[in-house]
Each structure stands twice: as structure tokens, then as C-alpha cells.
Amino acid sequence: MTHALPSPAEPLKIGTRGSPLALAQAYETRSRLRAAFDLPDAAFEIVVIKTTGDRVLDRPLKEIGGKGLFTKEIEEALGAGAIDIAVHSMKDMPVAQPDGLLLDCYLPREDVRDAFVSPGVARLADLPQGAVVGSSSLRRRAQLAHRRPDLRLVEFRGNVQTRMKKLEDGVAVATFLAMAGLNRLGMAAVARSAIAPEEMLPAVAQGAIGIERRAADGRAAMLLAAIHDGPTGHRLAAERAYLAALDGSCETPIAGLAVLEGDAIWLRGEILRPDGSEVIAGEARGAIADAADLGRDLAARLLAQAPKGFFDWR
Secondary structure, rough: OOOOOOOOOOOOOEEEEEOOHHHHHHHHHHHHHHHHHHOOOHEEEEEOOOOOOHOOOOOOHHHHHHHHHHHHHHHHHHHOOOOOOOEEEHHHHOOOOOOEEEEEEEEEEOOEEEEOOOOOOOHHHHOOOOOEEEOOOOOOOOOHHHHOOEEEEOOHHHHHHHHHHHHOOOOOOOOEEEHHHHHHOOOOHHHOEEEOOOOOOOOOOOOOOEEEOOOOOOHHHHHHHHHOOOOHHHHHHHHHHHHHOOOOOOOEEEEEEEEEEEEEEEEEEEOOOOOOOEEEEEEEEEHHHHHHHHHHHHHHHHHHHOOOOOOOOO
């Protein structure tokens, strides 16, 4: 079946959050679609949707509902037909999707590393004893507490610009952002240093943009197939299967990263107690075709290694 391409008269409606980073990701999606089909900007409409996660900034995510707070309203608009596709940061996406929606398009993955950001300190290792560090990420907080139990960790939510202002105001001496987000905003210089995965394993799907559509929308499927990045899809198949098997949420400090090595895939994973007192880590290698199975198998191994009582905090 052939499908009509978007046009200024009937534009493709792209749903997104309204932060500068979310808009940059929506513009990248539009740019790739425009180039793939030789269409004008007017053939696309960016629709900004405010989510609960954007509105409530004074409480940790785990207290107000977790990751889905950045996607719920956008997915509702997609399901209702108010938008045609939705652009998401994949590290914010729950592993379960609403009925009738499909996530099978990923853009080429950006830098997966965490960025160390501080007005006066060059590297994580240089933080003085007892320094105040801000982060809203349970994963980063647990990793820091494990590596540097002397640090004082404070809640630090908001977009990149909000967090930079908090540093300027002295709320903390350092924070962490994703290198991918800084790169997409043209703000890579904000990072004092990038932290190697060996030092701080990133969040599952960090650096990846996913584009969601209605499962029955053949036109959206045709358009998105043209810009899907296969290697990113393979990596996320392993990472998200691993996360799903661990029942991952904003209440669970989980890290994971898959890397392609020729025809094979290498997956590393880490589960932590929120206070950083215990860490369970492991890795697995296998064929790219078995990426999802590899993720589930690694999760099962890590769960089997967990001592009695490890998950009592959940």
C-alpha cells in the first residue's frame, strides 16, 4: 500500500516535551525525515505537550510516579490521534507500552557517557571530602554513594539550564548530565569531563532517541522505517530486555550498556542498593540476533547473585 507523504496542507504532527533538549530531539527527527523524503519544514508540525514530570519539579520522581511521568500525556495524545508520532529520550521510557502504541524507530545513538559538571572542580576524582553534589538520578546517586560515601548528595531536578543555574547559586559544587544531551544542545563545553563507562556505567538507553507511533498507522511506519538506525536498535533490544527483566523503574538503581563488536554484542549491567552499600555487576556476550535473550539472561544472573534482603528497600 502506498501512503501520502506529509505536506504543508496535511503536516505530520510530532509530539514532544517542551524543554530545549526535547525540542532539539524533535527538530533532529524532523530534519532526518525531511532529508529522507525531500520535504519542506512546513510538512511537519512540532506539538509541545507538557508532562507531569515537567510540571512537578520540587519532588523526586519516585515520589510522584516514576519514569512514566515524562511520557504519559504524550502517549495519551498519540493514542487519541492528536499527534502522529512522539519523540522520546529512551532513558525516560518505561519498558511497558500502552496498548496500540509501538516503539520501533531509533535515531543513531549519541555519546552514552555521563558528564561531570562543576564550576570549580575538573573531575569526579577531584571532589573534596564531604562536597555537596546534586543529582535527581537514583542510579547516579547510588553509584556515587558506593564510590564516594563521603559526598553529600542532594536532589537536583530540572532541565539543563535549571541545573546550571542551581550550580551558579551554590546549591551544589557539582552535578551530572548526559553528554548526549549537551552535545545535542551544542553545549558540550559545559562538561568539565566525560566519565568513562568503566567508572560510572550509564543508564539503560542513555543517549538514544526513540520515536513512537500508533501500531496501526501505516504511514508513520513507512516514514519512520526510513530513518531507523539498526545498530542502535540492536543495542537497545539487549538493554531494554535486561531492564524489563529487572522490573526497572525510577525506584531501582540500574545501569546497563550494550556495545556492538562485529557480529557480537557485549552487555554490561549493574544493580545497586539506593544507598550504594551493595552493588551486583556482570557482563555477557552473544550474537546480535540474540540481543534480547542476552539481556534477559544477564538480568537473571544478576538477580540470582543478589543476597537475601538485597531488594528489601523496594
